């Protein structure tokens with residue numbers, strides 16, 4: 062961290078668990094606790110089955126994202142950016158906590174989209190999620206798009222949907238254009254994003270993984286940090302900024 066001029070960070074759900082948002086595959090993860098849920102939230106099932114949509118809207122309304130605050134780890138990345146050492150944050154998270162913590166929005170690449178916006182699957186119209194949720198509270202279970210009557214969903218990338226090509230290519234550039242790639246709080250099991258580790262390594266960067274549990278990239282990492290992210294990240298960033 063001390064020697065790195067340009068650090069690209071890849072964050073996953075593990076950076077937000079301390080903010081009260083469960084991850085997916087950790088011991089208390091959403092998919093760990095309810096394997097069927099992952100199968101439910103494919104784009105095909107969502108578009109085909111109003112019951113899946115009703116369930117999804119209930120979960121959006123009850124999401125811990127609305128009461129979550131950024132934590133020490135999010136804030137440490139803001140400090141790294143302000144010390145001029147951060148190339149980009151590629152995040153798989155859709156909770157918007159990096160921006161809430163003060164990370165420059167232009168530096169945050171949301172490769173799996175955002176839960177803070179709703180989008181129409183027919184006309185692509187986008188609306189802040191906070192403007193749609195009152196319709197659920199008012200009793201709608203499957204609110205259609207106000208413009209075209211199409212099916213609304215959150216502006217996140219569901220299984221079966223492709224990533225935004227512009228965001229993905231910016232993420233690949235950030236992986237190529239760094240001398241240190243730090244993967245934080247991600248099991249590195251979902252592609253194409255996990256492959257950014259290889260992009261960075263083949264561009265000559267070093268790889269550090271900060272994660273409580275093993276990942277498929279542990280054997281090619283230069284360093285593994287198993288401490289809780291909320292403790293490890295401020296320590297790492299202090300070391301970097303002192304450099």
Ligand code: APR
Nearest residue numbers: 073074075078084085086087153246247248273274289290
């Ligand atoms: N400290 C350290 N590690 C932690 C902490 C913590 N406080 N909390 C969780 N972790 C680790 C878990 O051990 C787990 O290995 O974070 C990792 C989170 O991995 P996943 O739950 O798989 O989350 P992520 O890698 O972001 O998932 C990728 O999968 O379901 C899709 O689109 C969804 O973006 C998500 C993608």
Ligand code: ZN
Nearest residue numbers: 181184206209
């Ligand atoms: Zn529409």
